[in-house]
Amino acid sequence: MTPAWNSTRWLLSHTPGSKVQARLGRIYMGWLTFRSNPIGMTGLVIVALLVAVAILAPWLSEHTPFTQSLPDRLRPPSHDHWFGTDELGRDIFSRIVHGTRITLLIVCLVVIVAAPLGLVVGSVSGYFGGWLDIVAMRITDIVLAFPRLILALAFVAALGPGLENAVIAIAVTAWPPYARIARAETMTIRHSDFINAARLQGATHFRVITCHVFPMCASSLIIRVSLDMAGIILTAAGLGFLGLGAQPPAPEWGAMVSSGRQFMLDQWWVAAIPGLAILIVSLGFNLLGDGLRDVLDPRSH
């Protein structure tokens, strides 16, 4: 009756034959848990849609996001312009669609800068302890003591407005919580047997940290990062709204809300729709983070 090779059985085997099989099995188990979580799945669908829209942007939009057409300015949503047009006659739907790329770019860049920085600072200071630890944690405390948006504002003020500087400013304010988490995880395992065993076998500190400590910090870090992504999107949009993020004519959603502000009374869609896009995307990341926490965080079971 049983087929010769059953992929589910292979994945869920109690006696995995190889490292790869065991690891894939674990991922599959996590996926099964995640799949039964409606909140997390909703978030995953929203985020997957966001990524798909960003990739397919040029094919999804009939108009380009930059072509101005002054006779067609401030048209209400219609068959030709699904979300209407803005004050320069640009198609808002195309701008929203292309704006997904900017949003994703900001989130990815901030995470790529902040998460490894926090991971390295946290795990190194947790692993070695002593003065290094005290100094590093003092610095994280100082950055944490700053209100994040204000600090980002001050940095953008110093560096000048623009997408790259906004990313730097947000990343500078985003890493300390990651350092805290990585440090806490490292402290709990640094005296455990498998670390000592690795050391006795002659592994260098560098090897122990990169091959044994980093993977142990990964799951808590992933949860925190995914929960932070919504906050990153909102901060970036806030900077854009204040005119300090991506500069015109880039279709950044926060800046679009800001430019629609003056027409709000009669042409509500110019400001309303980009804001709704921000809301949906950050909601998606929040839901995804919530679901991931249920899967990856053993304490929440």
Added chain:
Amino acid sequence: MDGKFSVSRRRAVGAVRTTSRLVFSVVLTFIGLLLVTFLIGRVIPVDPVLTAVGDRATADVYERTRIELGLHLPLYEQFWQYLVKILGGDLGYSVLTANPVTEDIRRVFPATLELATVSAFIGIFLGVPMGVLAAVHRGRWPDHLIRVVSLLGYSVPVFWLGLMGLLLFYAKLDWVAGPGRLDIFLEDLVDPVTGVILVDSALAGNWEVFTSAVRHLALPASILGYFSLAYISRMTRGFMLEQLSKEYVTTARAKGLSEFRVVWRHALGNAMVPLLTVIALTYASLLEGSVLTETVFAWPGLGLYITNSLLTADMNAVLGGTLVVGAVFIGVNLLSDVLYTVFDPRSR
């Protein structure tokens, strides 16, 4: 007698030790804050000497001004001078308003304080009961409803919500007043005793101004209050779930206490200790979170002051404002730590 004395003395010593450690860390953090604002002020691409003398000045004048401003000194000496200046309450002059920044901040801060305080009250008085309800009805519809409300609160851009609120409740329904703190024809009618218009107008007995202030405050305060509600209700839910699973709750129930008393008095009483920290942090973040809200509602507070200065590259004002918000943040953090040690005997 003797034993009791030594216990209380040990407690006092412990309290002093905790407090001195807290004060030490706060001083260090504050110096760090100053260092950051100092460095930001140094890396800006704007040449402070050129701003002072203009680009027509001779090299001689330029050099003299540079020395007058202390910019020829090594960086650590410049930082020391900066420290001394700040501690003396001198934040420099604002280019935009031509006033000392300290004076500007003193003028705009009450507006922010008023908005943040009213919002915090909204957040606490709605958020705490909501969190308790969610914990009591865990997994049923009140819990789900409150989860959705708080998730939306975490996800919605504040500036957009403010604009949509203005569109609906001001422009379409006319329930509340528009941007600003008062109707224009009522401005400057009341002596600014505290700078908080609600208090000032009540003191002066001018109810027309008071009503106008309430109408202007209602929308921005509700919106900021919603954000603190989202956070407070979620945290309250967590703390209450933890308390309700403890044995003293079972004991209280077994003794026949009413469920109302068990939940709202025994469990909430104990959950209040960590909640105080959460509330303090919420209050601090409200002072900060008002940057975008104040911009949307043209609310003449610290946040609007900082953003306006930013857009004109008025660095003294930006860094002064950052410093004040950071200092308030550190202060509130310290306060919440102290409250925690006062109310939770285990942490002593």
